[in-house]
Amino acid sequence: MSAQTKPQTGVEPEMHENGHQPIKKVSVIISKGSLEEVYPGLIMANGARMEGMEANLFFTFFGLEAIIDKTMDDMKVSTVGNPAMHIPSLIGIMPGMSAFATKKMKKDMEELDIPPVREFLEMIHDSGAGIYACRATVDMFGLTEDDFCEYVDEVLTVGEFYEKSAGSQIIFT
Amino acid sequence: MDTQTEKKLNIERDEDGHLADYTEWNEEVAEQLAEEEGIELTDRHWVVINFMRDDYEEKKEAPSIRRIKTYSDVGTKELYQLFPKGPAKKASKIAGLPKPKGCI
Numbered sequence: 001m002s003a004q005t006k007p008q009t010g011v012e013p014e015m016h017e018n019g020h021q022p023i024k025k026v027s028v029i030i031s032k033g034s035l036e037e038v039y040p041g042l043i044m045a046n047g048a049r050m051e052g053m054e055a056n057l058f059f060t061f062f063g064l065e066a067i068i069d070k071t072m073d074d075m076k077v078s079t080v081g082n083p084a085m086h087i088p089s090l091i092g093i094m095p096g097m098s099a100f101a102t103k104k105m106k107k108d109m110e111e112l113d114i115p116p117v118r119e120f121l122e123m124i125h126d127s128g129a130g131i132y133a134c135r136a137t138v139d140m141f142g143l144t145e146d147d148f149c150e151y152v153d154e155v156l157t158v159g160e161f162y163e164k165s166a167g168s169q170i171i172f173t
Numbered sequence: 174m175d176t177q178t179e180k181k182l183n184i185e186r187d188e189d190g191h192l193a194d195y196t197e198w199n200e201e202v203a204e205q206l207a208e209e210e211g212i213e214l215t216d217r218h219w220v221v222i223n224f225m226r227d228d229y230e231e232k233k234e235a236p237s238i239r240r241i242k243t244y245s246d247v248g249t250k251e252l253y254q255l256f257p258k259g260p261a262k263k264a265s266k267i268a269g270l271p272k273p274k275g276c277i
Contacts, residue, residue: 043276043277046277047276047277049253050238050259050260050261050262051258051259051262052257052258052259112275112277113237113239113240113275113277114277115239115277119239122249123238123239123242123249126248126249126250126253127249127250127253128250128253
């Protein structure tokens, strides 16, 4: 596979007023598969493109749920083991809790103009960012390229992803 | 930011270089602001600019990329082509509006 990154609009070197080089390129890795763990990475990648930076997204392990056609529309908020959720885990395991939290989060996000996962990926893809799936996980989960939504550019080995990330800040989520 | 052109325009700016008062905007001002950004305005740019100004009248907030691509006929891909290096920010500046507040 080619190491060539696809052309993205505009990267011009200019010094930030604090004397540091501005960030020009980011690679965001999404490794987890609950709704609240996928969004931060999507927002970071989209936000980078909005600021004129190059951006690449690499989905690995359970993060793949967000780009698998069959699962991406049904991602859930995790209500267990998250103290910031302010739901005791014993209550969080009760049937319906995750569905309830998910519904609430989706409603809150729609009010903030944050799109659902599929639409968000379409926006990020259309912004010119690269969207990639992790080869090791794809093989481990027995997936094929046909399992992914149309916005995925390629399945890459970690080495190939690092090649594409040349000059990037890497953000792991 | 090119302070020379800013002076040439002689309209008060906010700290982001956007117009301080969106009512001081007109089409010539837009052309000047576009020049500052190195953009030559076409009909498609105007579709975005006019949508943004109408939307701002209603919402009092510069629209997000999502709003633009949902409610105008200019999609995300085209927006990035028309306003490279940050469509929401650039387009709102040329439209004489403040910088969009949202993260999306």
